[in-house]
Amino acid sequence: MSDDRTIEIEDYTAPAGGWGSMKSLVEISAREKIGPEALRELTRQNKPEGFACVSCAWGKPAHPHAAEFCENGAKATAWELTSYRVTPAFFQEHTVTELLGWKDFDLEQAGRLTHPLKYDAATDKYAACSWDEAFAGIGAKLKTYDPTKVIFYASGRASLETSYMYSLMARMYGSQNLPDSSNMCHETTSVGLKSAIGSAVGTIHLSDYEKCDAIFYFGQNPGVNSPRFLHPLRDCAKRGVEIVVFNPLKERGLEKFQDPQNPLEMVTGKSTPIASQYHQVKTGGDVGALMGMCKYLIEADDRARELNTLRILDHAFLAEHTTGFEKFADVARGTDWATIEHESGLSRVEIESAAKVYAKSKAVIAVYGMGLTQHVGGIDNVHMLVNLMLLRGNIGKPGAGMGPVRGHSNVQGQRTVGITEKPELAPLDKLAEQYGFEPPRELGWDTIASCEAVLEGEAQAFIGLGGNFVRAIPDHARMEPAWRGIDLTVHIATKLNRSHLLPGKTCYLLPCLGRIETDMQGTGPQSVSVEDSFSQIYGSKGKATPAAETLLSEPAILAGIAKATLAPNPKLDWDAWVRDYARIRDAIAETYPDMFSDFNAKMFTPGGFWKGVPAAHREWLTESGKAEINVPHSLNVTGFEESEGRFRLMTLRSNDQFNTTVYGYHDRFRGVKGTRDIVFMNRSDMLRMGLTDGDDVDLVGDAGDNADRRFNKLRVVEYSIPEGCVGAYYPECNLLMPVAHHARESHVPAAKSVPVRIEKTR
Template sequence: MSDDIDIEDYTAPAGGWGSMRSLVEISAREKIGPETLKELTRQNKPDGFVCVSCAWGRPAKPHIAEFCENGAKATAWELTTYRTTPAFFTEHTVTELRGWKDFDLEQAGRLTHPLKYDASTDRYVAVSWAEAFGDIGSKLKGYDPKKVIFYASGRASLETSYMYGLMARMYGSHNLPDSSNMCHETTSVGLKSAIGSPVGTIKLTDYEKCDAIFFFGQNPGSNSPRFLHPLRDCAKRGVEIVVFNPLKERGLERFQDPQNPLEMATGKSTPIASQYHQVKAGGDIAVMMGISKFVIEADDIARQSGAPGIIDHDFIAQHTTGFDAFADKARATSWDAIELNSGLTRTAIEEAAAVYARSKATIVVYGMGLTQHVHGIDNVHMVVNFMLLRGNVGRPGAGFGPVRGHSNVQGQRTVGITEKPELAPLDRLKELYDFEPPRELGWDTVASCEAVVSGEAQAFVGLGGNFVRAIPDTAAMEAAWQGLDLTVHVATKLNRSHLLPGKTSYILPCLGRIETDMQATGAQSVSVEDSFSHIYGSKGKATPAADTLLSEPAIVAGIAKAMMPANPKVDWDAWAGDYAKVRDAIEATYPDMFADFNDRMFTPGGFWKGNAAAHREWKTKSGKAEFNTPEVLSATGFDDAEGRFRLMTLRSNDQFNTTIYGYHDRFRGVKGTRDIIFMNRLDMAKIGVANEDTVHLVGDAGDNAQRRVEGLRVVEYDIPVGCVGAYYPECNILIPIAHHALESHVLAAKSVPVRLEKA
């Protein structure tokens, strides 16, 4: 182990001086100048730019500094002074760069020139934009469109995403996997089937009206730190915040507001969670069944005695279906089974249920701790079940608040990035652009991975992201990836996916959202959608990293023109020169959601695209909100066995998705390494390992494939017995492609069957 590795308990709150020091460190490392500091004052402001990190909402009346620690890191990361020029690749072969860490690859800086892989020298070399577009277009013309993958990461704007999805369909492909496939597709499937809406129902202002918040598997301290401000306000006004999460996350324990001089001067902080329950990984179905059982049986007793009921029977009768079957199941489920599967006591669950029973307006918040399980859909359905019991949807201060990751991952789906034909307005696209869109189900992330491994896929075009690093079964995928005939990556920085070139491979560097985007009609603005279904305008003003960069819309237009015959209904050049024309096209395609799009895009607080379920209009098969009775109490999809652990893949405080900002997971007390496994002390004693011992993690999926992560340092941690934690994406190698959520196909990264071997 390295001498600079430091592991110790972190006792400070989230936010506060720890955040301030972290910002100073990354600012110094990226050597940012006055322009970046100026841009931070515009971040998430009504007339500024939307953060390139998470999808948390922008308030109509922002704070003086409307950015968080991770948002500021993302801005410094994008506006870094470092550059990856063609000269960089004369010094380093692709084979050499494969040995670099993720952090080091991106730390090389912003890409400046379009690049093509030269197999004879094992290097990327600079090419002209015309050469790149011409060659890419020529090759795409020769493929079967149904065997070409068009991936979109969650950072691309609504304008780019609309153009990209249209391009793929006009080409003849419905293979449009995106970031949702890896995280919240479970929400899109589960909520839609139960309440008719694939997204959350609340607005940011509902946090001002609730009296209880139930948290499941979401960590705001690292993944959406601006959320800590409304949570702090809620806690201070007495809102009961009940948390279910396997790990103690500091942001849900206490928060020190960096913008509060008194807290910063005195060291005071605000306690967040009023109850904190460390459920076993995959045990949330059992928890919510326990809450529902308590409420239903308490209501039975109350009604038998003539007292007021606890359940909202009028709401259930008017707005729901399936209640009787679910209620019978809850009554029949034993507390022994609930305790066994949740890892919590009946007393603990009943304490939480009592909060729910007395609440007048409850918000439920959840993240990938619910969605990334084999039975993730059951998790989401159980969230709906227990909320429907008391009518907690479609009224002020109550409803569903899934927290999305990437800043526009929800918006991409809104404007057509989907492999599912029923989710895209295909007839409207046909009418507007005079072509026949593909109507078959396309490849999602899992199907794309399977097609690459089998050799069926011919080409991959990636709009941002680090696809090969983010997907499961890393070793198998990396081995198969270079069998693709063509790989194209639109990117701002170098990442591991670029180092697995197909037979022909291009990297196309683009402008960042924070930079001035000057086109034929002047400086352009773009738009994104947040987790609350609000649409915002975003205007970059920073100096571009290089004058050789093109915008994302210009790159999409360049590829589209090169690979398809001209269509008189689609003027790609006009769209690339004036994004307002793209927004007009979005409005024409989705008039109900995007009426007066150009006029409203800079509305303070954004404009709401609408949500039928928020008005108690249920676009389900039954026409009502649906109770769903689960058949399992564990979401893992596998049985416990002697020596088998449930692995949860984790993100550190110093990363966002696959982007690693550094090696300091401050809240977990780990500095200088990511080669860590967090373990309960009882499990450590049982298998005979101690702190700082080295172990290997071995996949235990039962499919005879060899999956290993070697050389992990044991860290004793407050984690449920039988569960271990280690970092994403390094441990994706342990997740089989087949280990995914049923129906939604989201990788089941929060409960992976593994075994430990002593080094």
């Protein structure tokens, strides 16, 4: 059942997509032993009246391709519809301590969970229990705690309906501790865009890729994290759109793409070049690169003014719609090129060549991912990219705007319907009126605050709605032992993962239906909804046979916990909501009428319906009423100084992975097969340290807090990466990152620039 672990390291020269993708899909389909039903479901994936992919949050077009799924999306479907099962008999054969030694891949590869389970400390095993026993036990425990010390975590896969129920249940219980996947990745976007342009999400539509004439691309890998994005990128490249990429590593999806749905390309082996310029910026050097471009544009505009020629900047837009330009312009003029080159790792010529593309383009999209957000100075990264876009009015017009690419399929949507620890982001007064209770008004715990509470012994209980929280967070060597001190842990999940093997003093593991499966309730089969990266809302209908008759849906599980924990409320009938999810959507529409009016009628609109983003039509909901141009704190966003022997580690996902889910051991695009114990290094760094390709080294945390953080015996792989930077896989390398190493303001773990040292393994 395990994937092939034979280690092979070799250069991969083929494009993204193409036959490599086809072969990968065949391999995982065979390994999961999926049948005709799963293959039928692939034809419904991301289609109107079909189901929304359980993987990434890329948009679902109104007029989809024949196969509107990518390699990783198909892997996610096969992974969920696997033929393997984890029944109570599995846990009779394996103790939790034994399973804790398994790899992430092997745990999830064991199959779908089928029965509710309770951990038995005496035998160190999970044992089956009834749903009623689980709900009663959880409710009895929750009634004894201080609600402000209970954590309600939500993975980004949970639907809008489930997320709304979850946030409401937590607040009715008295907790505002609602950390979620966004805290770990794009909270920097939520904070940075909100403060700069008044809207916390991207401003573009999927159709804007048909109207732009340039794309500036920072720190996002579409070939791995959102492969369906390769189709619009290919179309843009073919019609002459200049795609200027800034990324520390050469990523194949940004170099060339072969469309698996194009017979000519598949037969002839032809592919489409993607990036017109590719700049390998140092990890943590994006502010330097952006400052260099802004400096070039501002000084070129100064010269145009002096010569009375055509201006470079959009001064009418700047005057009407922005504030802070003159202060920023003075800083840009005064920043010397030597500093910019040193901090970015790029030459002046390279930066100016990118700026010249921007200067001549009329409609620019700025794309970015966690390569910008997961730094101590991540807010500066986002603000600087906004600054660049504002200089020529590239926000709030067709074919232009901010295009952050979100990860999990509904990570943006769950925030829309109330999953947030910040009281100002939830309509608390409306909820109080709607349901007749007094919501908590204090700031709750986000992911970092939750980790700190666990370390300090403050957290009394943890409820996990999906995800693999303990594996996704930093500082594993400190967090995992502390986790066992929590009095109650509850996990709602489809498959086994490492978080489930760190039980609290009382622990329940509750298996749920997957989104692709038929969800039959009292009024018939139910549908759910999600929101994509473009703020479009879609309906999703599962039709696959459930993995087991004993599974409950996420709404049904939440209702069971709520009824066992909360006092009856005459304004809320949990059972009625479970019988008919349309009632939940009616409740969402009542709470958020501006975004969700006629929710049930619109949810299956082809291409989705737009919730609305004020900045997309130049309505700036900032303190000044205008878009804010900000001066960065520093050109170095890593949060630590350079020193002899210190490297900047960026954590990476492989081609065979989505977030903490590892589908296999083949990082095809980087030429690595059979292992994840790899560190990618620059040749010059290797020579300086006396290392050769294939040597074993240890990565040692270098945060300066005297904690011992070490990842032993990683194989060195020579790779195209800037000097002083190294790359290694997430989530394994999270153990090298302190909890305190996070973005200012947004508190996102700074996983893209972790201070480490390298020692040769003895």
